Amino acid sequence: MNALAATSRNFKQAAKLLALDSKLEKSLLIPFREIKVECTIPKDDGTLASYVGFRVQHDNARGPMKGGIRYHHEVDPDEVNALAQLMTWKTAVANIPYGGAKGGIGCSPGELSISELERLTRVFTQKIHDLIGIHTDVPAPDMGTNSQTMAWILDEYSKFHGYSPAVVTGKPVDLGGSLGRDAATGRGVLFATEALLAEHGKGIAGQRFVIQGFGNVGSWAAQLITEAGGKVIAISDVTGAVKNLNGLDIAQLVKHSAQNRGIKGFNGGDAIDPNSLLTEECDVLIPAALGGVINKDNANDIKAKYIIEAANHPTDPEADEILSKKGVLILPDILANSGGVTVSYFEWVQNIQGFMWDEEKVNAELRTYMTRAFGDVKQMCRSHNCDLRMGAFTLGVNRVARATVLRGWEA
Template identity: 85%
Template sequence: MNALAATSRNFKQAAKLLGLDPRLEKCLLIPFREIKVECTIPKDDGTLASYVGFRVQHDNARGPMKGGIRYHPEVDPDEVNALAQLMTWKTAVANIPYGGAKGGIGCDPGELSKSELERLTRIFTQKLHDLIGVHTDVPAPDMGTNSQDLGGSLGRDAATGRGVLFATEALLAEHGKSISGQRFAIQGFGNVGSWAAQLISEKGGKIVVVSDVSGAIKNNKGLDIPRLLKHSTENRGIKGFDGGDPIDPNSLLVEDCDVLIPAALGGVINSENANDIKAKYIIEAANHPTDPEADKILSKKGVLILPDIYANSGGVTVSYFEWVQNIQGFMWDEEKVNAELKTYMTRGFKDVKEMCRSLGCDLRMGAFTLGVNRVARSTVVRGWEA
């Protein structure tokens, strides 16, 4: 099931649980605006290269639309639509005054020089500039982009990974456990996965297996994360790290662990591997990593899944803090950013659990119904005629 179909299916299930008017349901599902632009740049060798860029502005009922811009070869209209929709529900779950949007360019940033990336970013921004802005649609870094491309507050680089830490702490505490002593498997060692690994390790969690695009490393005694971070930075990947045994990256999801953190691409947990997953908890640091069919299988096995629209909302929450700082013209120190993030993540978990209790649903539907309900209420208040 592709990303858009999976996301829309979860939305429709949440709308059914909430008893939404079908006309309102349709209104919430259709994007506000879809943009497709051609981006042609001169390469360093003097040749021209053309790329297709997208920006989907999904909903602005709760405030300016907000969402990252990713550079990745697999960027396409369906993926961007799905991610924009997820941003709408995610900002509502986090209870920040934003709507949802997402953008991307179908390219491989690893094959582009720094100057080529700069030219690509500038032409893409030029094509969008009259449709984005601080009170309209606020872009942010995402996969393949960073704070140099798209700015950021203190604490922004670590924000999504730190939010994953706070979300994991909240879920484990609900079951009388803590980070310390738990065994973690982390798929993806980019910005989110590496920060999550570092922060979880500092809290006493044992990271037993990690993967990235270069390979996967396993050490049942726990990987030395500071050393692995240094190796990854110096070698552009974890491959060749001598502090663990190399394994097939495809096996990471089914390795023996307590907590599985998919922090790479979407759709990696599906009906083909769900039965073999051994983790007791799954924290969705990536966007839509779990297929709806896998959800059913894992639920029957008793695996608890903390859904993406809550678990990885730390990034957009700190982006909101950045927006607030810019408007105020007053810069927060990093300690304040991190403390505020913990407050929002802790409160968000309580809100999701309350929806679970009131509707008798699982954590995914608790998060989706929370987000959809907040957006629906704002849409009606703004003048939608039921």
């Protein structure tokens, strides 16, 4: 099942639990606007190359649309639509005043030079600048993009609209970015995990963790979990996987990964098959890479007691059913990885106010938002007698539906 079908299925299940009017249900599912643009740039060798860019603006009932821009060769309309829809429910679960959007360009960023990436970003911004804005649609980094990409978007957008730091989040701190933003999604994963474990009388300390993905989210989650007393026993990235039952030295692994562009060759553990990582014996499994990695083919072999979805849509619905029958508790992506968009909201607020927060305040506010969101999801679970995923979806969908009706939607 592709990401869009799976996301829509979860939405429809939530709509059924909420007994939503069928016309309202259909309205909430259809995106507000879909944008597709051609981006042609001169390559460094003088040849021309064309790429297709997308921006799907899903819903703005609760505020400006919000979502990342990813550069990846597999970017396509279905994926962007699914991720935009997830952002709508995610921002509602976090209870921040945003809607949902997502964007991307079908390209392989690793094959482009810095100057080519800059030209591509600026052309993309030129094509969509009149459809994004501080109170309209606020992009952010995603897979294959970073703070430098946001700086280029900010600069290009400002040529048309005047200096507008709040038009993107995830910017460099020197251009109005928020302290604590780099670690925000990983830190949110930590806070959400703490909240889930506390429900079962446990803490981070003493738990064994396995993490798939060692990019921004996975690496920060690993560092913060280790600092909190957890034992990260296995990690993978696109280059390989490493395991140490006594706990990996995450600080050394971060250094090795930076120096070698991946964790392959790290001598602080045993190399293992990356395909076996998800089925390693552990207490907590954290998929922090691509979507769809937990499916009907491997769900029966997963041995973790808890799954924290740090990636977007890592678990297929078929796998959900299998894991539920096994008693595995899954903290869904629209709650577990909402720390990034929450601190993006803090960044946006700081830009609008022209007043910068210190990092201690950012982190304290993030803990408050993540803990409160978990409590709100649990309340929906009790109200609708459902699991955590449906608790999160019913919470998010209900908030968006209420805002839509209050603003004057008519059946």
